[in-house]
Amino acid sequence: MKYLLDFKLSETRPTQAGDAMLVLEPLDKEKGAAALAEARPGQFVNIQVLQSHGTFLRRPISICDADAEQGLLFLYVKDAGAATHCLCNAREGDVFSILLPLGNGFSFDETYSDALLIAGGVGIAPMLLLAKKMNEAGLSPSMLIGAVNKDRLILTEELSSVGNLYISTDDGTSGEKGFVSQHSVLCRDWKHILCCGPLPMMKGIAAIAKERGIDCQVSLENVMACGLGACLCCVEDTADKGNVCVCKEGPVFNINRLKW
Ligand SMILES: Cc1cc2nc3c(=O)[nH]c(=O)nc-3n(C[C@H](O)[C@H](O)[C@H](O)COP(=O)(O)OP(=O)(O)OC[C@H]3O[C@@H](n4cnc5c(N)ncnc54)[C@H](O)[C@@H]3O)c2cc1C
Numbered sequence: 001m002k003y004l005l006d007f008k009l010s011e012t013r014p015t016q017a018g019d020a021m022l023v024l025e026p027l028d029k030e031k032g033a034a035a036l037a038e039a040r041p042g043q044f045v046n047i048q049v050l051q052s053h054g055t056f057l058r059r060p061i062s063i064c065d066a067d068a069e070q071g072l073l074f075l076y077v078k079d080a081g082a083a084t085h086c087l088c089n090a091r092e093g094d095v096f097s098i099l100l101p102l103g104n105g106f107s108f109d110e111t112y113s114d115a116l117l118i119a120g121g122v123g124i125a126p127m128l129l130l131a132k133k134m135n136e137a138g139l140s141p142s143m144l145i146g147a148v149n150k151d152r153l154i155l156t157e158e159l160s161s162v163g164n165l166y167i168s169t170d171d172g173t174s175g176e177k178g179f180v181s182q183h184s185v186l187c188r189d190w191k192h193i194l195c196c197g198p199l200p201m202m203k204g205i206a207a208i209a210k211e212r213g214i215d216c217q218v219s220l221e222n223v224m225a226c227g228l229g230a231c232l233c234c235v236e237d238t239a240d241k242g243n244v245c246v247c248k249e250g251p252v253f254n255i256n257r258l259k260w
């Protein structure tokens with residue numbers, strides 16, 4: 001089920017990378033708790049940013065964390081343009097209309113003990129809820145995250161608390177030097193890879209996974225508008241069904257379905 005709810009910004013946590021972690025509370029506690037309980041890792045919200053006057057369309061942001069008991073939604077936002085700039089600089093008490101939870105997220109079950117979560121840049125955000133849900137399922141997820149340098153690494157503390165965290169930075173200022181696709185942990189015998197990040201990174205990981213016969217899911221970030229499969233602005237040409245809406249059919253796809 002999808003919910004269209006107003007959320008109040010209760011806190012903005014500044015981050016080392018200069019982005020913002022928004023902590024939002026639903027005004028309707030009952031429906032909010034129901035929406036947050038339904039949120040699955042890899043799903044996203046579509047948020048209206050009226051504070052950004054030139055922004056007419058809602059903006060898609062991954063669900064970084066969702067705490068149904070406390071009634072809190074966590075969104076990690078990178079200042080990438082007008083709307084995200086307003087979100088990063090919103091004031092406590094500001095209210096946002098949010099459509100959630102949207103799309104199909106990552107799939108896993110209790111056999112995913114040999115899965116590696118790989119993420120880069122703002123693609124690290126959805127990995128927190130994924131790692132937490134895997135943890136709740138009795139798994140101890142291994143995660144590999146990458147960034148240009150140590151200052152751009154995000155959510156390291158939060159991720160380390162729910163699994164084994166491996167790091168790579170382009171300049172070697174933290175973890176192994178190089179891209180995530182070059183990290184030594186990838187040489188282990190992984191059965192599954194769950195990946196989110198910049199397109200070239202995901203394509204590189206998908207190529208490795210295909211070559212080694214590793215099952216691999218990636219989360220696409222095609223430009224979106226409605227988030228509901230109505231406007232067709234987010235289509236991806238798939239091997240099995242032709243053009244599909246990433247917002248509805250994805251954003252997470254098994255790489256076997258993609259024409260990469
Ligand atoms: C499924 C999904 C999950 C995302 N999760 C996050 C997240 O957790 N945190 C985060 O900071 N960002 C996330 N993004 C990216 C975020 O949606 C864009 O940065 C945001 O829409 C930019 O809007 P803007 O007005 O600030 O910038 P604009 O000036 O409009 O654009 C800046 C950049 O963002 C891209 N962009 C613009 N509009 C969209 C759109 N509707 N959908 C996708 N990309 C767009 C543009 O191509 C451009 O490169 C996600 C995108 C998708 C599709």
Ligand code: FES
Pocket residue numbers: 223224225226227228229230231232233234235245246247248
């Ligand atoms: S964003 Fe409108 S169809 Fe996907």
